[in-house]
Amino acid sequence: MSDSGDSDVAWTYYKDRPEWSDVTPVPEDEGPNLVVVIAHSDKFVDVYDYFRAVLQNNERSERALHLTKDAVELNPANYTVWQYRRDLLKALGTDLRSELEYVELVIKNSPKNYQVWHHRRVLVEWLQDPTQEMELTGDALMQDPKNYHAWQHRQWAIKTFGLYEKEMDFVDNLISDDVRNNSAWNQRYFVVNNHLGWSDLNVQREICYTLEKIKFIKNNESAWNYLRGVLIHDKRGLTGNAVVTSFCEELYKNKCRSPYLLAFIIDICDEAVKKGEVNLLHSATRAVALCQALAGKYDKIRSKYWNYMCEKFKKAAEQEEIDREAANNIDDE
Structure with missing residues (x-):
């Protein structure tokens, strides 16, 4: 997903679409004293000129919703596009399940984009249904075990909806695969701190677990840091x-x-x-x-x-x- 749309063979510019003839595009106003001019593609300029027009007119329509999808494809990190898309979803009463499917595709193409993960979170909040979030974030973390945005979303879903049951097994598998995975150690602390608690039994169990991992690789900063964190809770x-x-x-x-x-x-x-x-x-x-x-x-x-x-x-x-x-x-x- 990037500014590379000129290669789209079947693409028709918005300015050439009869159904958009009633809209006057709004060019980007970059001010009188430009320092660096960004070389956007013709497709990018076309889409965002029309996006600014519908945004300015506060248009609530299916065509505007479709336009936001084209705008996201060209720049998935644009906050304004995502916020306007959410406004349209609410105004049009769009099926949020289909929106979840769409966002999942965007995440797979842009897994380290904060805006798309935030959009996903809002949808889950609206639906009050986190049933897909553990699998989605799990898949993202299998691709990149240190994806901060995936971890952040996973922790939010777990804490908000109480999805702690199988998390220690998930974390243990990640640590077994890569004992230096600091993100996995952090998640282990998150689960104990927010769910299992720091009883003396749990503290000693975590100490023994960590010492075994240190025995395996002694020069592992992640495990030593975790040990320090656990011992804070040892009286x-x-x-x-x-x-x-x-x-x-x-x-x-x-x-x-x-x-x-x-x-x-x-x-x-x-x-x-x-x-x-x-x-x-x-x-x-x-x-x-x-x-x-x-x-x-x-x-x-x-x-x-x-x-x-x-x-x-x-x-x-x-x-x-x-x-x-x-x-x-x-x-x-």
Whole structure:
């Protein structure tokens, strides 16, 4: 769907159609001082000149509705065309089921167009019938698992009409196909957060699920971010969940130096310092060493950030050293 209509062999310009002879086309007014002139095709100019005319006259007719379809074909992202089409659908009492079929075809040709997805949403709201939305968005996401507009529409339909039942299976299949699919991880969080809830059982289940995925690919930012999101809902925090801390330390012990693992251990150290629960593994001193390793070797692209964090932890590490010396002096006495 683009400005390429001059190749249409059977196309008849609106200006040559007898049934449109009563309409005076309205040319585009681009102002007196043009900087860049867009080279539209003759077909584009013809269609939009007549579209502006019917819009100006606020014409409510079947021919105007058909005209909007031609205008959409040439520019499916034109908000004004879609809004006028919705006004016509209401005024003419058009069969909305047939409109759903039409919009599905437009989506298949222009799957990342916000305006067509918005039009679809309005139709579903009018009909109060979401029965086709899971399949439609599922098909779109099979073509492109990271299609933001499809995910947005799917989340809206699920939340509005309570369509959560099979969503975790759908998400799990996507993650199994591509464990780095950040959109699928986000959808998993959406389902738990809005439907299943963060009971302790669900929190621990999600932790175990995520750790298994990290075992599979340790350098997977999506899974590490999800783990952080889940642990927000664990009342024990990062330092208090022995399953997570033991998992991280085991990876580190086995020479894993994923920047996401090191960053996660730094977060554990940071929480331990703030809680006053410093130990041999989790301290500001260790955080300093990890920040230096990230800045100098494992995450050089963000070296400035890690150097900044290093300076922050150095102050806490100095205090740890003072406290350690004080404790040793007490023991000596």
